[in-house]
Amino acid sequence: MSTQIDVTQKSVQTAKAQKSKTISNDYIKGLQKKHFLLYNVIPAIGTVIAIASLWWHPISSVEIGLLIGMWALSMVGMSIGLHRYFAHRAFKTSEPIRAILAILGCMGAQGPVVSWVAVHRRHHECSDLPGDPHSPNLEEGEGILGTLLGLWHAHVGWLTNHEYPNPMFYAPELMRDKTISKINRYYMLWIVLGLLIPTILGSVIHGSWIGAVEGFLWGGLVRMFVVDNSILSINSFSHAFGTHPFDSKDKSKNNIWVAIPTFGESWQNNHHTFETSAALGLKWWQIDLGYCLLWVMEKLGLVWDVKLPTEKMLQAKKLA
Numbered sequence: 001m002s003t004q005i006d007v008t009q010k011s012v013q014t015a016k017a018q019k020s021k022t023i024s025n026d027y028i029k030g031l032q033k034k035h036f037l038l039y040n041v042i043p044a045i046g047t048v049i050a051i052a053s054l055w056w057h058p059i060s061s062v063e064i065g066l067l068i069g070m071w072a073l074s075m076v077g078m079s080i081g082l083h084r085y086f087a088h089r090a091f092k093t094s095e096p097i098r099a100i101l102a103i104l105g106c107m108g109a110q111g112p113v114v115s116w117v118a119v120h121r122r123h124h125e126c127s128d129l130p131g132d133p134h135s136p137n138l139e140e141g142e143g144i145l146g147t148l149l150g151l152w153h154a155h156v157g158w159l160t161n162h163e164y165p166n167p168m169f170y171a172p173e174l175m176r177d178k179t180i181s182k183i184n185r186y187y188m189l190w191i192v193l194g195l196l197i198p199t200i201l202g203s204v205i206h207g208s209w210i211g212a213v214e215g216f217l218w219g220g221l222v223r224m225f226v227v228d229n230s231i232l233s234i235n236s237f238s239h240a241f242g243t244h245p246f247d248s249k250d251k252s253k254n255n256i257w258v259a260i261p262t263f264g265e266s267w268q269n270n271h272h273t274f275e276t277s278a279a280l281g282l283k284w285w286q287i288d289l290g291y292c293l294l295w296v297m298e299k300l301g302l303v304w305d306v307k308l309p310t311e312k313m314l315q316a317k318k319l320a
Contacts, residue, residue, distance in 0.1 A: 020169070021166055021169050022131075023164045023166055024163040024164065028164050032162075035159075036160045039109040039191070039224065040156075040228060043224035043225040044225055046217055046224075047222045049217065049221075057210070057214070059218070062205050062206060062211070062215075063202070063215070063217075063218040063219070064218075066198040066202060067222055067226070070194065070197065070219040070220070070223040071223050073104055073107065074104065074108040074194065074224075074227045075108070075227060075230070075290075076104055076290075076293065077104025077106070078105055078110065078263070079262070079263035080293060081101030081104055081105040082101075082120075085101055086101075086113055086174065086180075087116075087117045089276065090278035090307050091304065091306040092303065092304050092305040093303045093304070095179065098179065099179055102183045102184075103183060103193075106190035107190050107191060107194035108224075108227050108228075108231070109191050109194070109224050109227075110227075110231060111187075112183075112187035113184050114167045114180070114181070115164075115167065117167075117171045117174060118164075118166065119133055119165050121170045121171065122170055123135075124272070124275060127249075128239065128250040133158055133165070134158040134162070134235040135150075135154060135239060135251075136153060136155075136235070136236050136240045137239060137251050138153075150240065151237070151240060154235040154240075155229075155233070155235060156232070158235075194220065194223075194224075195221075198218070198223070199212050199213075199215045199216040200215070201215055202214050202216065202219065203215065230261040230262050233258050233262065233266070234258070234266060234268060237255055237258060238252065238253055238258070238265075238266045239251055242255035242256070242268075246269055246270065246273035246274075247318075248272040248273040249272075250272055252268040252269045252271070253269055254266070254268065254269045254286070255267075255268070256287075259281070259287040259288070260289065263288075263289045264289050264290045265290070267286055267288065270282045273317050274313065274317075277307055278294050278306045278307050279294075282309070294306060
């Protein structure tokens, strides 16, 4: 479900983007590798440093609070914003809420709005078939080795080596949207903002530069690492392990083990069967923090026209 780059409209057009579903060239591959280094590798290194620092500086409730709080904000942007709203139009909302969701989604550091949506829509179009950017089920090989290679590709390998879905084809309405296009252009600013907030809060609460460093590490880099791998686990584990109760025409699975850290995004078989549903957890016990928040927002009048599958639709797709 993630992406790495933001290609300008000019570069898209020079690649004859209007006629091609995907684009692949050295420039784009270079951007993919740069994004992977900045927003995947560096947060991983920061997480190792944060854990190592526990030997001489135990974590406090402040760092835990910053980690959870910033994780929640990022996941709201990723799950409710980039995924359910921008990619699938599962509900309607106001212009200010749209902007907030887009900015929070960018803070997750998995790609600007337009690129993320284009990659995700390509994934649904080709789910677990050739052309899917991050399916774990297309690698050659049988047995454990084949499974491991597939999981590696879906979780990490694809990030620096996949054809870039053409936004002019997959997300034309977002390319024409002035508000979203502007937010899209300032993608790096929103990532920096997501690092500055916990850094400043850590400094103010602790009243020291050490507090700022701890805030930067736990609310910034560790949070980015947790969000990143939570979302990537949907690409990998939730298309390889779990249950398959609905006829989704692919190998997507419902996986309970990562439901909470992914804000309910791990109910992938549900989602791939009913793509425009605002709720991914379709049973009472299927934890879906994203839909819980949407339910509250609907009651407050912040969102409306929330799409849900009917009982008839559920029964029609249910496997025996």
